[in-house]
Amino acid sequence: xxxxxxxxxxxxxSWLGDSKEAQEISKDCIESLRDSVFEIRKKVKDIxxxxxxxxxxxxxxxxxxxxxxxxxRLALYELSRRIYNFSGVSEVEEYKGIKYVIxxxxxxxxxxxxxxxxxxxxxxxxxxxxxxxxxxxxxxxxLGSITKEDxxxxxxxxx
Amino acid sequence: xxLKFSSLEIDGExxxxxxxxxxxxxxxxTYIYEAINEADYIDLEIDDNVINIFSFLTTKLIxxxxxxxxxxxFENKGAKYLSGDISLVISEALTYATLHxxxxxxxxxxxxxxxxxxxxxxxxxxxxxxxxEELKRRLGVNGGFLFINIRASMTPRSYYIVDKLAxxxxxxxxxxxxxxxxxxxxIVKDNETIKENFIFIK
Numbered sequence: 001x002x003x004x005x006x007x008x009x010x011x012x013x014s015w016l017g018d019s020k021e022a023q024e025i026s027k028d029c030i031e032s033l034r035d036s037v038f039e040i041r042k043k044v045k046d047i048x049x050x051x052x053x054x055x056x057x058x059x060x061x062x063x064x065x066x067x068x069x070x071x072x073r074l075a076l077y078e079l080s081r082r083i084y085n086f087s088g089v090s091e092v093e094e095y096k097g098i099k100y101v102i103x104x105x106x107x108x109x110x111x112x113x114x115x116x117x118x119x120x121x122x123x124x125x126x127x128x129x130x131x132x133x134x135x136x137x138x139x140x141x142x143l144g145s146i147t148k149e150d151x152x153x154x155x156x157x158x159x
Numbered sequence: 160x161x162l163k164f165s166s167l168e169i170d171g172e173x174x175x176x177x178x179x180x181x182x183x184x185x186x187x188x189t190y191i192y193e194a195i196n197e198a199d200y201i202d203l204e205i206d207d208n209v210i211n212i213f214s215f216l217t218t219k220l221i222x223x224x225x226x227x228x229x230x231x232x233f234e235n236k237g238a239k240y241l242s243g244d245i246s247l248v249i250s251e252a253l254t255y256a257t258l259h260x261x262x263x264x265x266x267x268x269x270x271x272x273x274x275x276x277x278x279x280x281x282x283x284x285x286x287x288x289x290x291x292e293e294l295k296r297r298l299g300v301n302g303g304f305l306f307i308n309i310r311a312s313m314t315p316r317s318y319y320i321v322d323k324l325a326x327x328x329x330x331x332x333x334x335x336x337x338x339x340x341x342x343x344x345x346i347v348k349d350n351e352t353i354k355e356n357f358i359f360i361k
Contacts, residue, residue, distance in 0.1 A: 008267045015215040044280055054329055055184060058336035059176040068304065071334045075272045075281040082274060110222075123208060132208050135266055139212045 003032035019087035113138030188324035250311030
Protein backbone atom coordinates (compact mmCIF):
# COMPACT_ATOMS: atom_id res chain seq x y z
CA UNK A 1 0.00 0.00 0.00
CA UNK A 2 3.04 2.24 0.11
CA UNK A 3 2.30 3.78 -3.26
CA UNK A 4 -1.16 4.76 -2.04
CA UNK A 5 -0.06 6.62 1.06
CA UNK A 6 -0.24 9.86 -0.86
CA UNK A 7 -3.85 9.30 -1.88
CA UNK A 8 -5.09 12.09 0.39
CA UNK A 9 -2.69 14.41 -1.42
CA UNK A 10 -4.24 13.31 -4.70
CA UNK A 11 -7.66 14.14 -3.29
CA UNK A 12 -6.37 17.52 -2.27
CA UNK A 13 -4.89 18.25 -5.66
CA SER A 14 -8.09 17.22 -7.40
CA TRP A 15 -10.08 19.50 -5.06
CA LEU A 16 -7.68 22.28 -5.91
CA GLY A 17 -7.84 21.59 -9.63
CA ASP A 18 -4.24 20.50 -10.12
CA SER A 19 -5.17 17.56 -12.28
CA LYS A 20 -1.62 16.76 -13.35
CA GLU A 21 -0.39 16.05 -9.82
CA ALA A 22 -3.61 14.25 -8.91
CA GLN A 23 -3.32 11.98 -11.93
CA GLU A 24 0.32 11.19 -11.25
CA ILE A 25 -0.30 10.09 -7.67
CA SER A 26 -3.43 8.12 -8.49
CA LYS A 27 -1.68 6.40 -11.39
CA ASP A 28 1.08 5.12 -9.08
CA CYS A 29 -1.58 3.79 -6.73
CA ILE A 30 -3.53 2.11 -9.51
CA GLU A 31 -0.44 0.42 -10.86
CA SER A 32 0.73 -0.86 -7.50
CA LEU A 33 -2.64 -2.45 -6.78
CA ARG A 34 -3.74 -3.62 -10.22
CA ASP A 35 -2.46 -7.18 -9.89
CA SER A 36 -3.89 -7.96 -6.48
CA VAL A 37 -7.25 -6.24 -6.92
CA PHE A 38 -8.72 -8.57 -9.52
CA GLU A 39 -8.16 -11.59 -7.34
CA ILE A 40 -9.71 -9.90 -4.29
CA ARG A 41 -12.71 -8.80 -6.31
CA LYS A 42 -13.30 -12.31 -7.61
CA LYS A 43 -12.98 -13.83 -4.14
CA VAL A 44 -15.43 -11.31 -2.63
CA LYS A 45 -17.93 -12.00 -5.38
CA ASP A 46 -17.72 -15.76 -4.87
CA ILE A 47 -18.08 -15.52 -1.10
CA UNK A 48 -21.00 -13.12 -1.38
CA UNK A 49 -22.92 -15.60 -3.50
CA UNK A 50 -22.19 -18.40 -1.02
CA UNK A 51 -23.47 -16.87 2.26
CA UNK A 52 -27.19 -16.98 3.02
CA UNK A 53 -27.37 -14.09 5.48
CA UNK A 54 -25.59 -10.77 5.38
CA UNK A 55 -24.45 -10.94 9.00
CA UNK A 56 -22.41 -14.05 8.19
CA UNK A 57 -20.44 -12.29 5.48
CA UNK A 58 -17.66 -10.78 7.66
CA UNK A 59 -16.63 -14.11 9.12
CA UNK A 60 -16.95 -15.91 5.79
CA UNK A 61 -14.67 -13.34 4.16
CA UNK A 62 -12.00 -13.74 6.85
CA UNK A 63 -12.17 -17.52 6.71
CA UNK A 64 -11.53 -17.46 2.97
CA UNK A 65 -8.56 -15.18 3.52
CA UNK A 66 -10.00 -11.79 2.59
CA UNK A 67 -8.64 -9.46 5.28
CA UNK A 68 -9.61 -5.87 6.12
CA UNK A 69 -6.44 -4.73 4.36
CA UNK A 70 -7.57 -6.41 1.14
CA UNK A 71 -10.91 -4.62 1.24
CA UNK A 72 -9.11 -1.33 1.87
CA ARG A 73 -6.87 -2.05 -1.13
CA LEU A 74 -9.93 -2.63 -3.28
CA ALA A 75 -11.43 0.68 -2.16
CA LEU A 76 -8.15 2.55 -2.65
CA TYR A 77 -7.89 1.17 -6.17
CA GLU A 78 -11.41 2.25 -7.02
CA LEU A 79 -10.91 5.68 -5.45
CA SER A 80 -7.68 6.31 -7.37
CA ARG A 81 -9.38 5.19 -10.55
CA ARG A 82 -12.09 7.76 -9.96
CA ILE A 83 -9.56 10.48 -9.22
CA TYR A 84 -7.61 9.54 -12.35
CA ASN A 85 -10.62 9.42 -14.65
CA PHE A 86 -12.45 12.46 -13.39
CA SER A 87 -9.59 14.93 -13.05
CA GLY A 88 -10.18 17.73 -15.49
CA VAL A 89 -7.71 19.66 -17.56
CA SER A 90 -7.33 22.59 -15.18
CA GLU A 91 -4.07 24.05 -13.96
CA VAL A 92 -3.06 26.03 -10.90
CA GLU A 93 -0.93 29.08 -10.18
CA GLU A 94 2.12 28.84 -8.01
CA TYR A 95 3.66 31.37 -5.66
CA LYS A 96 6.72 30.57 -3.53
CA GLY A 97 5.78 26.91 -3.17
CA ILE A 98 2.10 27.64 -2.57
CA LYS A 99 -0.26 26.29 -5.18
CA TYR A 100 -3.44 28.26 -5.50
CA VAL A 101 -6.43 28.89 -7.70
CA ILE A 102 -8.91 31.76 -7.80
CA UNK A 103 -12.46 30.84 -8.76
CA UNK A 104 -14.55 33.82 -9.78
CA UNK A 105 -18.24 33.20 -9.36
CA UNK A 106 -19.90 36.50 -10.10
CA UNK A 107 -20.27 38.33 -6.83
CA UNK A 108 -17.72 36.24 -4.96
CA UNK A 109 -14.18 34.94 -5.39
CA UNK A 110 -13.19 31.64 -3.86
CA UNK A 111 -9.52 31.00 -3.21
CA UNK A 112 -8.25 27.47 -2.77
CA UNK A 113 -4.67 26.58 -2.15
CA UNK A 114 -2.13 24.17 -0.80
CA UNK A 115 1.20 24.92 0.84
CA UNK A 116 3.25 21.89 1.77
CA UNK A 117 5.39 23.57 4.41
CA UNK A 118 2.63 25.42 6.31
CA UNK A 119 1.51 24.05 9.65
CA UNK A 120 -1.16 24.73 12.25
CA UNK A 121 -4.07 27.10 11.90
CA UNK A 122 -4.00 30.62 10.64
CA UNK A 123 -6.80 32.91 9.58
CA UNK A 124 -6.80 36.34 8.02
CA UNK A 125 -10.05 38.26 8.27
CA UNK A 126 -10.74 41.05 5.83
CA UNK A 127 -13.57 43.55 5.61
CA UNK A 128 -15.06 41.65 2.66
CA UNK A 129 -14.13 38.06 3.45
CA UNK A 130 -11.51 35.77 4.89
CA UNK A 131 -8.61 33.54 3.97
CA UNK A 132 -7.51 30.67 6.16
CA UNK A 133 -4.89 27.98 6.32
CA UNK A 134 -5.24 24.68 8.18
CA UNK A 135 -2.42 22.13 8.00
CA UNK A 136 -1.37 23.59 4.68
CA UNK A 137 -4.81 23.65 3.13
CA UNK A 138 -5.89 27.13 2.16
CA UNK A 139 -9.46 28.28 1.64
CA UNK A 140 -10.97 31.71 1.40
CA UNK A 141 -14.05 33.55 0.26
CA UNK A 142 -13.96 37.18 -0.75
CA LEU A 143 -16.87 39.31 -1.89
CA GLY A 144 -16.24 40.99 -5.21
CA SER A 145 -13.20 40.26 -7.30
CA ILE A 146 -9.58 40.12 -6.22
CA THR A 147 -6.38 40.44 -8.21
CA LYS A 148 -3.57 37.92 -8.27
CA GLU A 149 -1.22 40.39 -6.61
CA ASP A 150 -3.57 40.87 -3.66
CA UNK A 151 -3.92 37.12 -3.23
CA UNK A 152 -0.14 36.76 -3.20
CA UNK A 153 0.09 39.39 -0.46
CA UNK A 154 -2.51 37.54 1.59
CA UNK A 155 -0.76 34.21 1.08
CA UNK A 156 2.47 35.76 2.34
CA UNK A 157 0.76 36.51 5.69
CA UNK A 158 -0.61 32.99 6.01
CA UNK A 159 2.72 31.25 5.91
CA UNK B 160 -21.19 26.60 15.39
CA UNK B 161 -22.50 25.01 18.56
CA LEU B 162 -23.60 21.42 18.76
CA LYS B 163 -24.36 18.76 21.35
CA PHE B 164 -21.96 15.87 21.49
CA SER B 165 -21.93 12.52 23.17
CA SER B 166 -20.03 9.28 22.66
CA LEU B 167 -20.30 5.67 23.74
CA GLU B 168 -18.45 2.44 23.22
CA ILE B 169 -19.69 -1.01 22.39
CA ASP B 170 -17.87 -4.30 22.31
CA GLY B 171 -17.54 -5.79 18.84
CA GLU B 172 -18.01 -9.25 20.34
CA UNK B 173 -21.63 -8.39 21.05
CA UNK B 174 -22.44 -8.43 17.36
CA UNK B 175 -23.43 -11.76 15.86
CA UNK B 176 -21.05 -13.26 13.29
CA UNK B 177 -21.42 -17.00 13.60
CA UNK B 178 -23.92 -19.41 12.16
CA UNK B 179 -25.12 -20.51 15.60
CA UNK B 180 -26.05 -16.94 16.51
CA UNK B 181 -29.18 -15.12 15.41
CA UNK B 182 -29.25 -11.91 13.42
CA UNK B 183 -29.80 -9.42 16.24
CA UNK B 184 -28.58 -6.24 14.62
CA UNK B 185 -32.02 -4.67 14.88
CA UNK B 186 -32.34 -5.40 18.62
CA UNK B 187 -28.83 -4.12 19.30
CA UNK B 188 -29.59 -0.95 17.35
CA THR B 189 -32.69 -0.39 19.47
CA TYR B 190 -30.57 -0.61 22.62
CA ILE B 191 -28.00 1.76 21.16
CA TYR B 192 -30.75 4.17 20.20
CA GLU B 193 -32.11 4.13 23.75
CA ALA B 194 -28.62 4.70 25.14
CA ILE B 195 -28.14 7.64 22.79
CA ASN B 196 -31.38 9.22 23.92
CA GLU B 197 -30.48 9.04 27.58
CA ALA B 198 -26.83 10.01 27.18
CA ASP B 199 -25.34 13.17 28.65
CA TYR B 200 -24.49 15.65 25.97
CA ILE B 201 -21.63 18.10 26.18
CA ASP B 202 -21.64 21.43 24.39
CA LEU B 203 -19.14 21.50 21.61
CA GLU B 204 -18.17 24.53 19.60
CA ILE B 205 -16.54 24.14 16.22
CA ASP B 206 -15.13 27.04 14.26
CA ASP B 207 -17.33 27.64 11.19
CA ASN B 208 -14.26 28.19 9.04
CA VAL B 209 -12.86 24.82 10.06
CA ILE B 210 -16.12 23.19 8.99
CA ASN B 211 -15.85 24.97 5.66
CA ILE B 212 -12.38 23.69 4.95
CA PHE B 213 -13.48 20.10 5.48
CA SER B 214 -15.67 20.46 2.41
CA PHE B 215 -12.71 19.12 0.43
CA LEU B 216 -13.31 15.69 1.95
CA THR B 217 -17.05 15.57 1.32
CA THR B 218 -18.58 13.43 -1.40
CA LYS B 219 -20.70 15.96 -3.22
CA LEU B 220 -19.80 19.30 -4.61
CA ILE B 221 -21.75 21.78 -2.53
CA UNK B 222 -20.61 25.31 -1.86
CA UNK B 223 -21.62 27.43 1.13
CA UNK B 224 -21.58 24.61 3.60
CA UNK B 225 -22.13 26.65 6.76
CA UNK B 226 -24.96 28.64 5.16
CA UNK B 227 -26.64 25.34 4.41
CA UNK B 228 -26.13 24.09 7.96
CA UNK B 229 -27.80 27.16 9.47
CA UNK B 230 -30.62 26.99 6.92
CA UNK B 231 -31.25 23.37 7.86
CA UNK B 232 -31.12 23.95 11.61
CA PHE B 233 -33.35 26.97 11.76
CA GLU B 234 -35.85 25.52 9.34
CA ASN B 235 -36.11 28.57 7.14
CA LYS B 236 -37.07 26.25 4.35
CA GLY B 237 -40.65 27.28 3.72
CA ALA B 238 -42.57 24.69 1.78
CA LYS B 239 -39.43 23.20 0.27
CA TYR B 240 -37.93 19.83 1.04
CA LEU B 241 -34.65 19.55 2.90
CA SER B 242 -32.24 17.95 0.47
CA GLY B 243 -30.70 14.59 1.31
CA ASP B 244 -27.56 15.60 -0.52
CA ILE B 245 -27.13 18.58 1.77
CA SER B 246 -27.62 16.58 4.96
CA LEU B 247 -25.09 14.06 3.66
CA VAL B 248 -22.48 16.75 3.11
CA ILE B 249 -23.28 18.43 6.43
CA SER B 250 -22.88 15.15 8.31
CA GLU B 251 -19.59 14.34 6.64
CA ALA B 252 -18.09 17.75 7.26
CA LEU B 253 -19.31 17.88 10.87
CA THR B 254 -17.97 14.40 11.64
CA TYR B 255 -14.53 15.20 10.26
CA ALA B 256 -14.48 18.62 11.92
CA THR B 257 -15.42 17.04 15.27
CA LEU B 258 -12.69 14.43 14.93
CA HIS B 259 -10.31 17.26 14.19
CA UNK B 260 -11.31 19.51 17.08
CA UNK B 261 -11.81 16.82 19.75
CA UNK B 262 -9.10 14.31 18.90
CA UNK B 263 -6.75 16.46 16.79
CA UNK B 264 -7.12 14.18 13.77
CA UNK B 265 -5.14 15.56 10.85
CA UNK B 266 -7.25 16.26 7.79
CA UNK B 267 -4.68 14.60 5.60
CA UNK B 268 -5.08 11.38 7.53
CA UNK B 269 -8.74 10.87 6.68
CA UNK B 270 -9.47 8.88 3.54
CA UNK B 271 -13.06 9.35 2.39
CA UNK B 272 -14.43 6.27 0.65
CA UNK B 273 -18.05 7.28 0.28
CA UNK B 274 -17.67 7.91 -3.43
CA UNK B 275 -16.72 4.25 -3.90
CA UNK B 276 -19.18 2.81 -1.41
CA UNK B 277 -20.94 1.03 -4.28
CA UNK B 278 -18.31 -1.68 -3.90
CA UNK B 279 -20.38 -2.93 -0.98
CA UNK B 280 -17.33 -3.84 1.06
CA UNK B 281 -16.20 -0.48 2.35
CA UNK B 282 -17.46 2.23 4.69
CA UNK B 283 -17.61 6.01 4.44
CA UNK B 284 -14.11 6.81 5.62
CA UNK B 285 -10.98 5.45 7.21
CA UNK B 286 -8.32 6.73 9.59
CA UNK B 287 -4.92 5.17 10.17
CA UNK B 288 -4.71 5.15 13.98
CA UNK B 289 -0.93 4.74 14.02
CA UNK B 290 -0.61 8.45 13.25
CA UNK B 291 -3.26 9.66 15.71
CA GLU B 292 -2.08 9.74 19.34
CA GLU B 293 -5.13 11.49 20.82
CA LEU B 294 -7.64 9.17 19.16
CA LYS B 295 -5.61 6.11 20.18
CA ARG B 296 -5.75 7.29 23.77
CA ARG B 297 -9.51 7.81 23.57
CA LEU B 298 -9.98 4.28 22.27
CA GLY B 299 -7.32 2.77 24.50
CA VAL B 300 -5.63 0.92 21.67
CA ASN B 301 -2.13 0.71 20.20
CA GLY B 302 -2.82 1.14 16.50
CA GLY B 303 -4.70 -0.24 13.56
CA PHE B 304 -7.45 1.23 11.43
CA LEU B 305 -10.59 3.08 12.40
CA PHE B 306 -13.46 2.62 9.96
CA ILE B 307 -16.13 5.30 9.99
CA ASN B 308 -19.73 5.21 8.90
CA ILE B 309 -21.73 8.42 8.86
CA ARG B 310 -25.49 8.78 9.15
CA ALA B 311 -27.58 11.89 9.31
CA SER B 312 -31.18 12.92 9.47
CA MET B 313 -32.59 16.40 9.57
CA THR B 314 -36.10 15.08 10.27
CA PRO B 315 -35.26 12.27 12.70
CA ARG B 316 -37.71 9.45 13.46
CA SER B 317 -36.83 6.71 15.92
CA TYR B 318 -37.59 3.77 13.60
CA TYR B 319 -35.62 5.42 10.81
CA ILE B 320 -32.52 5.88 12.97
CA VAL B 321 -32.72 2.32 14.34
CA ASP B 322 -32.92 1.04 10.77
CA LYS B 323 -29.93 3.09 9.65
CA LEU B 324 -27.95 2.04 12.71
CA ALA B 325 -28.51 -1.65 11.98
CA UNK B 326 -27.43 -1.20 8.38
CA UNK B 327 -24.37 0.80 9.41
CA UNK B 328 -23.32 -1.84 11.92
CA UNK B 329 -23.60 -4.51 9.28
CA UNK B 330 -21.67 -2.47 6.73
CA UNK B 331 -18.98 -1.72 9.26
CA UNK B 332 -18.52 -5.35 10.31
CA UNK B 333 -17.71 -6.44 6.77
CA UNK B 334 -14.49 -4.45 6.82
CA UNK B 335 -13.82 -4.12 10.58
CA UNK B 336 -14.21 -7.65 11.89
CA UNK B 337 -12.36 -8.89 13.93
CA UNK B 338 -9.17 -6.95 14.51
CA UNK B 339 -9.89 -3.29 13.92
CA UNK B 340 -12.11 -0.51 15.23
CA UNK B 341 -15.26 1.14 14.08
CA UNK B 342 -17.05 4.43 14.52
CA UNK B 343 -20.61 5.27 13.64
CA UNK B 344 -21.35 8.95 13.64
CA UNK B 345 -25.00 9.88 13.92
CA ILE B 346 -26.06 13.43 13.32
CA VAL B 347 -29.62 14.51 13.89
CA LYS B 348 -31.42 17.79 14.17
CA ASP B 349 -32.94 18.37 17.59
CA ASN B 350 -35.07 21.50 17.82
CA GLU B 351 -32.69 24.29 16.95
CA THR B 352 -29.44 22.46 17.56
CA ILE B 353 -27.58 19.56 16.07
CA LYS B 354 -26.95 16.44 18.11
CA GLU B 355 -23.93 14.38 17.28
CA ASN B 356 -23.24 10.88 18.56
CA PHE B 357 -20.07 8.87 18.18
CA ILE B 358 -20.50 5.14 18.67
CA PHE B 359 -17.14 3.43 18.91
CA ILE B 360 -16.93 -0.29 18.23
CA LYS B 361 -13.91 -2.06 19.66
